Amino acid sequence: MKTPLLKFTDLGIYCSIAKVYLDPWKPVDKAIISHGHADHSRWGHKQYITHERNVPIVKHRLGDVNITGKKWGEPFSINGVKFTLYPAGHIIGSSQIRVEHKGEVWVFTGDYKIEDDGVATPYEPLKCHTFITECTFGLPAFLWQPQQEVYTDINEWWAQNKANGQTSVLFGYSLGKAQRLLKHLDPNIGKIYTHGAIENMTNVLRPMVNFPHTELITPDTKKEDIKGNIILAPPSAQGNTWIRKMAPFETASASGWMAFRGARRRRAVDKGFVLSDHCDWQGLLSAIKNTGANKVICTHGYTDIFSKYLCELGYDARTEATQFNEDNEEIIVASETTETT
The missing domain is CATH 3.40.50.10890 (Rossmann fold)
Incomplete structure (x- = not known):
C-alpha cells in the first residue's frame, strides 16, 4: 500500500518524506505553522516555518523561537517535497499549506474562511487531490449573514x-x-x-x-x-x-x-x-468544490456529520482526530494581560 503524503500521528500531521509536521500539538524538530492561534502554534518546536506576517505573532506569544518566514506563493523544498503557503483568510498571516510530491498535491487549511474581512489576506482557492479541512461550523444551521x-x-x-x-x-x-x-x-x-x-x-x-x-x-x-x-x-x-x-x-x-x-x-x-473567522456550512462546501479534490479529510468541528454529508455528495471523505480547538485561543490570554485591577 502506498504511504500517504501526510498522515495523522500522536504528535501532529506528519510528512514522513520531508520529516516535517504541520501544526503539531507536541514538540517536534521541524514544524510548518498555519497561523498564530494557540492550538495551532505551540511552544517547544526546534524550528518553525510560517508566513512572514505570522512571524511577529508567534514571537510575541512564544518568545525568541527559531522561526523562518515565507511569502505567499513562495515554494520551498524539504527532502524533495515542495511546500507553498497560500492565504487562508482566517486571521492575519494565516496560511493554507500546499504539499506536493511526484505530482500528488495535498492542501492543509488549518483554519480558514472564504469571506474577505478587510484585515486578513483573502482566502485563495487551491486545486489539489486531497483537501484537509476544518469543519468548526459544519452544520446546515450555520449560515452567516453579510x-x-x-x-x-x-x-x-x-x-x-x-x-x-x-x-x-x-x-x-x-x-x-x-x-x-x-x-x-x-x-x-x-x-x-x-x-x-x-x-x-x-x-x-x-x-x-x-x-x-x-x-x-x-x-x-x-x-x-x-x-x-x-x-x-x-x-x-x-x-x-x-x-x-x-x-x-x-x-x-x-x-x-x-x-x-x-x-x-x-x-x-x-x-x-454572529460573526465568525471560520466558514459557515455553505462556505465549507463551496471551498471544497473549488479545490477539485475527491478526497477530503475532516479534522476539527462537526466532523462526523460533515464527512457523512460529503460522502453522500460523492466525495471520498473521512475524519481524523486532532487537538485543534477554537476555544484554545484563549489559553494564552492570561499571560498577555497587563491589568491587575
Missing part, C-alpha cells in the same frame, strides 16, 4: 448604549476577532478602549494594518472617561474584577456560536453578534 450588516448592528448597539449612558463591552478573541472588530468600529461614535491582551496584540499587528486609534485601560483609567465608549476585551475577562469599573455597561459577544439559540444566555452576555 458581515457588513453585522458591523452596522454592532455600531448601532454601541450608539444606543451611549445614548443610554452605558459603556459597551464587546468580547472577542485577542488575536483575529478583536482586530476584525476594531477595523470596523465607527470612531465617530466615541473612543475605543482595549483590554491589555488585545492592546498588546494589536500593537504587534499595527505595522501591517491601518487600525483606528485605541486607548489601553489601566488601573489609572477613570470611570467617567470610559462611560459611553466601547471596550474590546477577550472572553477571559468576562466576570472578573477587571470589568467592575466599567459599570454601568452592556456586554456583547461576537462569535459564530451566537447563532445557537441559548448561546448568549450561556455566555452571560446581553447581546450576541
Whole structure:
C-alpha cells in the first residue's frame, strides 16, 4: 500500500518524506505553522516555518523561537517535497499549506474562511487531490449573514448604549476577532478602549494594518472617561474584577456560536453578534468544490456529520482526530494581560 503524503500521528500531521509536521500539538524538530492561534502554534518546536506576517505573532506569544518566514506563493523544498503557503483568510498571516510530491498535491487549511474581512489576506482557492479541512461550523444551521450588516448592528448597539449612558463591552478573541472588530468600529461614535491582551496584540499587528486609534485601560483609567465608549476585551475577562469599573455597561459577544439559540444566555452576555473567522456550512462546501479534490479529510468541528454529508455528495471523505480547538485561543490570554485591577 502506498504511504500517504501526510498522515495523522500522536504528535501532529506528519510528512514522513520531508520529516516535517504541520501544526503539531507536541514538540517536534521541524514544524510548518498555519497561523498564530494557540492550538495551532505551540511552544517547544526546534524550528518553525510560517508566513512572514505570522512571524511577529508567534514571537510575541512564544518568545525568541527559531522561526523562518515565507511569502505567499513562495515554494520551498524539504527532502524533495515542495511546500507553498497560500492565504487562508482566517486571521492575519494565516496560511493554507500546499504539499506536493511526484505530482500528488495535498492542501492543509488549518483554519480558514472564504469571506474577505478587510484585515486578513483573502482566502485563495487551491486545486489539489486531497483537501484537509476544518469543519468548526459544519452544520446546515450555520449560515452567516453579510458581515457588513453585522458591523452596522454592532455600531448601532454601541450608539444606543451611549445614548443610554452605558459603556459597551464587546468580547472577542485577542488575536483575529478583536482586530476584525476594531477595523470596523465607527470612531465617530466615541473612543475605543482595549483590554491589555488585545492592546498588546494589536500593537504587534499595527505595522501591517491601518487600525483606528485605541486607548489601553489601566488601573489609572477613570470611570467617567470610559462611560459611553466601547471596550474590546477577550472572553477571559468576562466576570472578573477587571470589568467592575466599567459599570454601568452592556456586554456583547461576537462569535459564530451566537447563532445557537441559548448561546448568549450561556455566555452571560446581553447581546450576541454572529460573526465568525471560520466558514459557515455553505462556505465549507463551496471551498471544497473549488479545490477539485475527491478526497477530503475532516479534522476539527462537526466532523462526523460533515464527512457523512460529503460522502453522500460523492466525495471520498473521512475524519481524523486532532487537538485543534477554537476555544484554545484563549489559553494564552492570561499571560498577555497587563491589568491587575
